[in-house]
Amino acid sequence: MNKDQLEGKWKQVKGEFKQKYGKLTDDDLTYSEGKFDEMLGKLQEKTGKTKEKLKNEIENW
DSSP, X not given: OOHHHHHXXXXXXXXXXXXXXXXXXXXXXXXXXXXXXXXXXXXXXXXXXXXXXXXXXXXXX
């Protein structure tokens, strides 16, 4: 999965969240997206794997 595909999936998830939880704001979703990026960075640091490899592993879970 490349960055564009991941972003596309995130936008789909964001849209579903907005539909289901109308009270969520873009700030809330941006915060969540930032935490995901932070988690990927920490995993990269700990494992030495590339961001792409980690995203693939997460997608396959």
